[in-house]
Amino acid sequence: MADIASWQGMIDWNEELLVRRTGEGSEAWAGKARASGVATEAELTGWLREQGVTGYAAMAVAWKLFGYPEFFLKSGDELIDGQYADRPALRPIADRLMSMALSLDGVWLQARKTYVSVHSPRRKFAQITPANKGSLDLLLRVEAEDPRLEAVKGRSGDPFDRRLRFRSPAEVDDGVLAILERALEQNS
Numbered sequence: 397m398a399d400i401a402s403w404q405g406m407i408d409w410n411e412e413l414l415v416r417r418t419g420e421g422s423e424a425w426a427g428k429a430r431a432s433g434v435a436t437e438a439e440l441t442g443w444l445r446e447q448g449v450t451g452y453a454a455m456a457v458a459w460k461l462f463g464y465p466e467f468f469l470k471s472g473d474e475l476i477d478g479q480y481a482d483r484p485a486l487r488p489i490a491d492r493l494m495s496m497a498l499s500l501d502g503v504w505l506q507a508r509k510t511y512v513s514v515h516s517p518r519r520k521f522a523q524i525t526p527a528n529k530g531s532l533d534l535l536l537r538v539e540a541e542d543p544r545l546e547a548v549k550g551r552s553g554d555p556f557d558r559r560l561r562f563r564s565p566a567e568v569d570d571g572v573l574a575i576l577e578r579a580l581e582q583n584s
Contacts, residue, residue, distance in 0.1 A: 400472030400494070401506045407459070407468065414453040422460035425449065429461055437462055472507035479510060479526055486532045492568040493524050493534060499573075500580050514576075521583035522576065523556060534560045534572070538579035542571065 415421050425444075434440045437458055444454045459468075467475060480487040490512070497503050497514045506513045506520075514522035523535040535548065535556040545558050560575065562568060 400476065400512070401504060402470060402472045402475060403468040403508075405506075407456075407464070410452045410456040410459075414449070414456045417453050418449060422456040425457040426460040429457065434461070467509045472505070475507035475509060476512060479512075483526055483529045485530075486526055488565045489532045489562045489568060490524055490526075492565050493532075493562075493572070496568065496573055497522065497524075497576060500576060502584070503580065516580050516584045518584050521579045527561065530563060532562045534562070536560070536575065536579050537583055538575065539582060540575055540578045542575055544571070545575070 411422055414425065418425070429440055429443060432443060434443050440458055440461060441454065444450065444457060449457065467478075470478070476490070480490065494505055494512060497505065502517045504515050506515060511523050511525040513520045514524065519537075521537045523533075525533045525535060527533045536545070536558045537555040538545075538558055540558075544560055546561065548554075548557050548559050560572060
């Protein structure tokens with residue numbers, strides 16, 4: 397399977413943003429924060445705000461000073477392995493869905509701690525999520541008619557308000573591919 401993006405892209409992007417906005421990287425800013433006596437994340441947030449560093453750029457400094465969350469340092473494959481460690485019967489379903497998504501032109505995958513997001517060049521249009529130990533959901537941003545598509549309760553206003561639920565790899569068929577193609581078309 398093709399490489400699956402991890403959190404490293406976000407780490408790099410935040411660092412680049414900090415440098416673009418301030419002319420200095422997180423190492424320099426962390427040194428300044430230490431020298432000013434900053435000892436907690438709350439103190440750092442306030443101190444950085446006073447310096448005009450906020451949002452994602454400030455995250456780069458916080459991570460340099462206090463460390464990254466453990467899952468940020470894992471590869472895409474390691475994140476996905478963790479998602480299915482206690483539900484190995486679902487992994488073949490996820491693998492089949494990921495392969496199917498990657499077969500579509502311009503699609504790439506982003507592994508997160510608890511799910512895999514499916515992206516078009518424009519935006520995220522699907523999410524592969526273990527629902528429980530016995531089923532896996534493909535959440536979708538799509539307008540389509542298919543008897544297998546279910547409305548997701550409690551997601552009113554959320555663009556990912558439709559899902560396909562799977563209990564076996566055999567359920568991932570050409571109809572699923574057609575729905576993914578439709579979602580990609582609507583989100584490109």
